[in-house]
Amino acid sequence: MRIGLSYDLKEAITSGRANLPEDAFEEYDYPATINYIASALEHAGNTIVRLDGGRQFIENILREKVDIVFNISEGRGTYRSREAQVPSILEMLDIPYTGADPECLAVCLDKPLTKKLVTLAGIATPPWLTVKNKNELDSVRWNEVAFPLIVKPAFEGSSKGVRLNSIANDKEKAVEVTLNLMELYHQPVMLEGFVKGDEVTVGIVGNSPPGVVGIMRILPKQQTEHFVYSLEVKRDWQNLVDYECPACLDKPILDRITTDSLKAFTILECRDFTRIDFRIGADGIPYFIEINPLPGLGDYSDLVIMAIKMGWSHEALIRAVLSAALERYPFCVQE
Numbered sequence: 001m002r003i004g005l006s007y008d009l010k011e012a013i014t015s016g017r018a019n020l021p022e023d024a025f026e027e028y029d030y031p032a033t034i035n036y037i038a039s040a041l042e043h044a045g046n047t048i049v050r051l052d053g054g055r056q057f058i059e060n061i062l063r064e065k066v067d068i069v070f071n072i073s074e075g076r077g078t079y080r081s082r083e084a085q086v087p088s089i090l091e092m093l094d095i096p097y098t099g100a101d102p103e104c105l106a107v108c109l110d111k112p113l114t115k116k117l118v119t120l121a122g123i124a125t126p127p128w129l130t131v132k133n134k135n136e137l138d139s140v141r142w143n144e145v146a147f148p149l150i151v152k153p154a155f156e157g158s159s160k161g162v163r164l165n166s167i168a169n170d171k172e173k174a175v176e177v178t179l180n181l182m183e184l185y186h187q188p189v190m191l192e193g194f195v196k197g198d199e200v201t202v203g204i205v206g207n208s209p210p211g212v213v214g215i216m217r218i219l220p221k222q223q224t225e226h227f228v229y230s231l232e233v234k235r236d237w238q239n240l241v242d243y244e245c246p247a248c249l250d251k252p253i254l255d256r257i258t259t260d261s262l263k264a265f266t267i268l269e270c271r272d273f274t275r276i277d278f279r280i281g282a283d284g285i286p287y288f289i290e291i292n293p294l295p296g297l298g299d300y301s302d303l304v305i306m307a308i309k310m311g312w313s314h315e316a317l318i319r320a321v322l323s324a325a326l327e328r329y330p331f332c333v334q335e
C-alpha cells in the first residue's frame with residue numbers, strides 16, 4: 001500500500017503570536033518519531049509518503065495518491081478542535097485514515113465536556129469547575145470548593161500548562177494560577193479536585209473488540225506530597241519517574257480500570273488506539289482524568305513504553321493501529 005503520514009513537527013511550527021507559553025509546541029513530534037513510524041510501516045512492505053502538516057499537508061494530500069493516511073497530526077493553533085483538522089480534510093476528500101474521527105478528537109480535547117460524558121456513563125471523575133473568564137472566576141463560591149485543586153487549561157495535552165506548582169491549597173493560589181493560565185493559554189481553565197493516589201495510564205488498541213495493551217503505574221522516584229505528572233516530569237522522565245507495567249494494584253482496582261477504560265473508549269467512540277489516565281482515590285476508586293484518542297507514538301511516549309513492557313515491539317504496535325483502521329476500509333487491502 002501507499003501510506004501517507006500526516007504529522008506536525010516541533011521544528012516546522014512558527015507562529016506570529018506574541019507571548020506564547022514556553023510549552024506551546026510540546027505536543028508536536030520529533031523527526032525521529034516520524035522515521036520510527038515510517039520504518040515500521042515500510043518493513044511491512046508499504047511505501048511511505050510524507051505529507052507533513054498544516055498548509056503543506058493540504059498541498060501534499062491534493063497532489064499525492066495514497067491508499068490510507070496514518071495520522072498523528074495534532075493540528076494547528078490553540079483551537080479545541082485542532083486534532084480534528086487533518087481527519088476533517090481527509091473525510092472531505094474521502095481518503096481513509098487511521099485513528100478517531102473528527103468529532104471524537106474534538107470532544108476529547110475538551111476535558112470538561114469529556115468528563116460530563118463519562119459521568120453520564122457511570123465512570124467516576126473528580127469534581128471540577130470551569131471558568132471561562134475573570135468574571136466567572138470572581139463568581140466562584142470558594143466555600144463550596146474542596147481543596148486541594150489542580151488548575152489546568154481545559155483544552156490541552158502533553159501536560160501543557162500543568163506544572164509542579166499547579167496545585168492550589170487555597171483560594172489565593174487557585175486565583176493566581178487560573179489568571180496566569182488564562183493569560184498564557186487563551187482558553188477556559190479547569191479547577192479539578194486533586195486525587196492524591198496512584199497514577200495509572202491505560203493503553204487500548206483495536207476495535208473489534210478493543211483490547212487493553214496494559215495498565216501502567218507512574219511512580220515518582222522521589223516521594224512528594226502531591227505527585228503531578230507535570231510538564232517538568234514528562235520532559236525529564238528518565239530521571240524522575242519509574243514505569244510499572246503491568247501495574248501492581250489489587251485485582252478489583254485493576255478490573256474496574258479495565259472496565260471503565262473500555263467503557264470510555266466505547267462511549268466516546270474512539271478508534272484504533274487510545275490512552276486513558278486515571279488517579280486512584282483513597283477510596284480505591286479509579287478516577288478518570290482524561291482520554292487521549294491520539295496518543296503519542298514516539299519512543300518516549302507512554303503507550304509505546306507500556307507496549308514494550310508488555311512484550312510488544314514498536315513495529316507491532318504501529319501495525320496493530322493500521323490493521324485496526326484497515327478493518328474499516330477492506331478495499332484498501334490489496335491481495
Ligand SMILES: Nc1ncnc2c1ncn2[C@@H]1O[C@H](COP(=O)(O)OP(=O)(O)OP(=O)(O)O)[C@@H](O)[C@H]1O
Pocket residue numbers: 126150152156157158159160162192193194195196199227228229230277279289290292
Ligand atoms: N484531578 C487530578 N488529580 C490528580 N492529578 C491530576 C489531576 N488532573 C491532572 N493531574 C496530574 O496532571 C497530569 C497532567 O494532567 P492531564 O492528564 O489532564 O494533562 P494532559 O496534558 O492532557 O496529559 P497528556 O500528556 O496525557 O495528554 C496528570 O497526568 C496527573 O499527574
Ligand SMILES: [Mg+2]
Pocket residue numbers: 159277290
Ligand atoms: Mg494526561
